[in-house]
Amino acid sequence: MNIVVCIKRVPATDSRIKVGADGTSIDDSQLEWIISPYDEFAVEAALQMKEAAGEGEVTVMTMGPAESTKELRTCLAMGCDKAVLLTDPDSGTRDAHTTAHALAKAIQGLSPDLVLCGKVAVDRDQGQVGSLLGGILDMPCITEIKALSITDGKATVERAGDSGTTETWTVSLPAVLTTTKGLNEPRYAGLKGIMAAKKKPIDEQEAQLGEAALTIKSLELPPPRREGRIIGEGPEAVTELVRLLREEAKIL
Amino acid sequence: MAGDILVVAEHQAGTVKRPSLEALTCAAGLAGSLGGSVVALLAGDGADQAASACGQHGAARVLTLDVDISDTTAWASAVAGVASHESPSLVLFSQSNRGKDLAPRVAALLGLPLASDCTNISADGGALVARRPVFAGKALVNVTATGTMLATLRPNAVSASVNPAAGETSAAEITAPTRGLGAVLAEIVAAASEKVELTEAPIVVSGGRGMKEAENFHLIEDLATALGGAVGASRAVVDAGWRPHAEQVGQTGKTVSPQLYIAVAISGAIQHLAGMRTSNYIVAINKDAEAPIFKVADYGIVGDAFEVVPRLIEAVKELKAHA
Numbered sequence: 001m002n003i004v005v006c007i008k009r010v011p012a013t014d015s016r017i018k019v020g021a022d023g024t025s026i027d028d029s030q031l032e033w034i035i036s037p038y039d040e041f042a043v044e045a046a047l048q049m050k051e052a053a054g055e056g057e058v059t060v061m062t063m064g065p066a067e068s069t070k071e072l073r074t075c076l077a078m079g080c081d082k083a084v085l086l087t088d089p090d091s092g093t094r095d096a097h098t099t100a101h102a103l104a105k106a107i108q109g110l111s112p113d114l115v116l117c118g119k120v121a122v123d124r125d126q127g128q129v130g131s132l133l134g135g136i137l138d139m140p141c142i143t144e145i146k147a148l149s150i151t152d153g154k155a156t157v158e159r160a161g162d163s164g165t166t167e168t169w170t171v172s173l174p175a176v177l178t179t180t181k182g183l184n185e186p187r188y189a190g191l192k193g194i195m196a197a198k199k200k201p202i203d204e205q206e207a208q209l210g211e212a213a214l215t216i217k218s219l220e221l222p223p224p225r226r227e228g229r230i231i232g233e234g235p236e237a238v239t240e241l242v243r244l245l246r247e248e249a250k251i252l
Numbered sequence: 253m254a255g256d257i258l259v260v261a262e263h264q265a266g267t268v269k270r271p272s273l274e275a276l277t278c279a280a281g282l283a284g285s286l287g288g289s290v291v292a293l294l295a296g297d298g299a300d301q302a303a304s305a306c307g308q309h310g311a312a313r314v315l316t317l318d319v320d321i322s323d324t325t326a327w328a329s330a331v332a333g334v335a336s337h338e339s340p341s342l343v344l345f346s347q348s349n350r351g352k353d354l355a356p357r358v359a360a361l362l363g364l365p366l367a368s369d370c371t372n373i374s375a376d377g378g379a380l381v382a383r384r385p386v387f388a389g390k391a392l393v394n395v396t397a398t399g400t401m402l403a404t405l406r407p408n409a410v411s412a413s414v415n416p417a418a419g420e421t422s423a424a425e426i427t428a429p430t431r432g433l434g435a436v437l438a439e440i441v442a443a444a445s446e447k448v449e450l451t452e453a454p455i456v457v458s459g460g461r462g463m464k465e466a467e468n469f470h471l472i473e474d475l476a477t478a479l480g481g482a483v484g485a486s487r488a489v490v491d492a493g494w495r496p497h498a499e500q501v502g503q504t505g506k507t508v509s510p511q512l513y514i515a516v517a518i519s520g521a522i523q524h525l526a527g528m529r530t531s532n533y534i535v536a537i538n539k540d541a542e543a544p545i546f547k548v549a550d551y552g553i554v555g556d557a558f559e560v561v562p563r564l565i566e567a568v569k570e571l572k573a574h575a
Contacts, residue, residue, distance in 0.1 A: 139433070213365030213401075214382075229549070
């Protein structure tokens with residue numbers, strides 16, 4: 001079982017976002033960085049699949065600035081075997097099309113049985129890379145899986161369908177799967193893992209970027225909301241709330 | 253042809269879904285400045301019945317496609333085939349559960365860029381400009397493409413309005429080659445009761461850790477039912493296993509912008525606020541007058557959820573009974 005997991009280095013989810021001097025990117029001088037949370041489920045799933053198969057190799061891949069070695073080392077410490085860093089200092093502003101093509105070029109050389117990604121990176125919120133990889137690599141793709149098992153070269157997965165339904169899909173390998181919360185509980189890297197990760201290889205190569213398809217004209221903060229207003233205390237305030245919802249908001 | 257907008261519309265047994273009506277409305281407003289017209293593309297059983305509603309909302313032409321839409325890959329290949337033939341300036345989807353899965357597949361097949369989850373699309377000269385939230389709404393980005401692009405429109409970002417295109421709407425059945433890729437839908441298990449899709453719901457009622465235990469969520473459910481809305485939850489509640497992740501609102505859950513968002517016993521962490529701050533009206537019910545949620549609440553009530561919510565359910569039911 002040869003698995004590639006794609007991750008992304010993103011600002012921590014409790015970050016306050018400020019617009020950078022260029023007006024098109026964020027001011028990243030004060031930010032803490034993490035592995036995008038949905039990608040952690042992909043890493044954990046890959047490790048579990050390899051452990052269940054009793055053989056195989058898990059390659060963790062990212063396109064990002066040189067600092068992304070920190071997030072790749074974390075994945076190696078969790079148990080991934082090797083890492084590929086496609087260096088791109090401006091990866092944070094790339095559109096999904098550009099990112100997916102650069103990843104696909106590097107993935108093709110590894111001939112994986114399975115490609116796993118988080119359903120969305122929580123910075124640009126594009127939610128496209130997994131599906132695009134499926135298209136570019138000509139592999140079936142199932143998005144936002146919350147359960148996964150593999151038998152006889154087929155993956156069986158569950159995902160949320162419309163109106164609260166759960167869909168079960170079977171898909172032949174190789175395939176691309178994107179992961180969501182509920183799939184598993186990502187492990188923490190132990191001391192032994194952290195020590196072992198230091199000796200694992202990180203293959204750094206320049207990302208092969210095509211021409212950008214979407215360009216950013218401007219980045220701005222959302223307009224401020226109306227000032228908050230407390231209309232009363234306790235259950236007695238419900239009458240006033242209902243009146244406001246009817247007469248002012250015209251919702252009820 | 254250039255200037256046209258192809259809207260991939262969804263319907264439920266012949267009734268066009270509201271997010272698709274919103275996409276048609278958005279397209280109708282834009283087609284004029286692009287010098288083209290709106291073409292709606294419907295697929296699946298009942299597509300014929302959905303055609304007139306598409307016309308009412310701005311489509312000059314409606315195309316119906318016979319394809320098994322349960323296989324998103326096959327659906328995507330058919331849509332890509334129609335898009336290649338029509339060569340519009342924009343292919344527009346809604347950022348619905350299906351739309352967000354379908355659109356990137358079509359983008360990959362066409363080799364064109366996709367701006368997902370847009371709140372507005374405009375024309376600047378000949379170029380399209382899509383406005384979309386990033387960092388779960390903590391910032392907004394305006395992106396532009398030089399040529400044809402694809403976009404998905406966030407539900408509730410545009411209000412659907414009746415805006416018939418000039419002249420008679422013509423409907424035509426078309427065929428496009430489809431190709432699946434070895435993914436087979438084995439089973440669909442229905443929910444205990446049909447649920448309103450969280451991101452598409454006009455009203456969302458969310459509960460937080462202050463609900464104390466999972467069993468108490470019946471109050472949140474009852475209020476949502478009385479209002480005809482969907483149930484949401486804070487991250488703390490989902491992490492505690494009280495509610496499924498599908499209901500989580502916030503940066504590692506869903507971003508919602510309903511007409512009305514009611515936060516019950518939610519303090520309002522920055523990640524939660526990011527996921528709901530674009531709601532049209534926000535109501536907060538919390539014991540702690542200092543909770544950050546009150547800073548964004550149009551109407552805040554300081555009080556015990558277990559006293560306030562039952563009273564509110566009663567008031568809403570009474571109002572609906574007399575409506």
